[in-house]
Amino acid sequence: MAKIGVLIVDDIAETRENIKKLLQFESDMEVVGTAKTGREAVALAKEKRPHVVIMDINMPDMDGIAATEQISKDVPSAQIVILSVQSDADYLRRAMMAGARDFLTKPPSGDELINTIRRAYEISKTRIAIAPSQAAQTSTAQAATVIDGKIITVYSAKGGVGCTTLATNLAVALHTEETKVALVDCNLQFGDVGAFMNLPTKHSVIELFEKADELDIEFINSVATPHNSGVKTFLAPISPEQADVATAAQIKKTLDFLRHHFSYVIVDTASALTEITLSIFDVSDRIVLVTTPDIPSIKDARLFFNLIDALEFPADRVLFILNRADKRAGIQASNIQDSLKHEIVAQVPVDERVVLASINSGVPLLVSNRNVPTAQGILEVAGKLKTSFTPPAEFIAPPADTKKPAPPRRLFGS
Secondary structure: OOOOEEEEEEOOOHHHHHHHOOOOOOOOEEEEEEEEEHHHHHHHHHHHHOEOOOOOOOOOOOOHHHHHHHHHHOOOOEEEEEEEEOOOOHHHHHHHHHHHHHHEEEOOOOOHHHHHEEEEEEEHHHHOOOHHHHHHHHHHHHHHHHOEEEEEEEEEEOOOOOHHHHHHHHHHHHHOOOOEEEEEEEEOOOOOOHHHHOOOOOOHHHHHHHOOOHHHHHHHHHHHHOOOOOOOOOOOOOOOHHHHHOOOOHHHHHHHHHHOHHHHHHHHOOOOOOOHHHHHHHHEEEEEEEOOOOOHHHHHHHHHHHHHHHHOOOOOHHHEEEEEEEOOOOOOOOHHHHHHOOOEEEEEEEOHHHHHHHHHHOHHHHOOOOOOOOHHHHHHHHHHHHHHHHOOOOOOOOOOOOOOOOHHHHOOOO
16 A cells, blocks of 8 residues: 655754654555755755655745645645744745645644644545646546536625524525535534534634635535535534635636535525625525524614625625524514615524534434424525526527627625
8 A cells, every 4th residue: 555655844953853753553554754954855845755744934044834835836736744842823824825734733642643644645545646648638628517606605794593404405505416405514613514513623714725726626615524414525624724725816707616516505604794704796696595483583674785885795695594493483574675675585593403403413404304394494595596596488599690689797796
């Protein structure tokens, strides 16, 4: 069996030797070289082409950040794990932006280092360069499967209204053998898609954002965490500080790439209207705006509608949904519509008991209990989404020489 090739980079000889001795006990690992400077590391990486590089951050001639950036360009398949006595968010952010796969505080435990190397190796296997003839075949195959998928963002200006429940279940509802679905957790600091679907966070969506300019379907599949429903999920990072690594431009590029390989891309978001959230709206074909029958939630929905009206954002791209609808409650859908002057296109009935059981078990309702009213309400939302993408029956395509209408105005640039 092929061994994991590891390059050790540290300016302290004792540290290099200790790591080397530790790895010698692992039958699936092989130290292919050691380097005491950043420049030496770059040269050795080109020569040895390791799967994983263990990189110290503080070195005399070229620091670990600069060396990481250069190795990432020269040997894209090499996955770099940064070691540093400094564990603050700034070091982590700089390391990730340079292309590091992981960041460990010195000295890491033996198990921590070994497990990190094995995780990085799994990514490395998907990034190893293929022969030109194979590349041409892969390019042709990918071109043949490019589709015009739809990006659907589930959003509420108020937290705690059930966006993640809706996003996870909509992903399950829309997924079929013919219509593949990607579920992307863009609540980068405190995303819960993994918890709601009982999935381990081995990889995070940050890995996609870091490679936004060089994505391919093999890498996408290596980062995806598959759910037993068939949905491919891209989970939030396990540490909130990793959210600082992503930029709005990277996220837009990533979502645009995903839409050409999945029929539907469901995006769960945070409530704050940040640059990132606005950029997600820009590339969304539909925004599922969620409210609940309570005054704070309705107030925040009004503020959202006021914002998109001011920015001339196309109102037909917003589907207004009432979650936790309760006929026994004082506020009904008709009251909200009259107040906000926007139609509620679907209602999801309240059933706190079954929803809480679904969340705590990590099994979406549409997997475990499709017949309960709450699940039926979510299926109605999925149906409304499908219908919204279907042109009217009387639609007639314009002549070829007809000028195309201007694209919709963006919330956050082009």
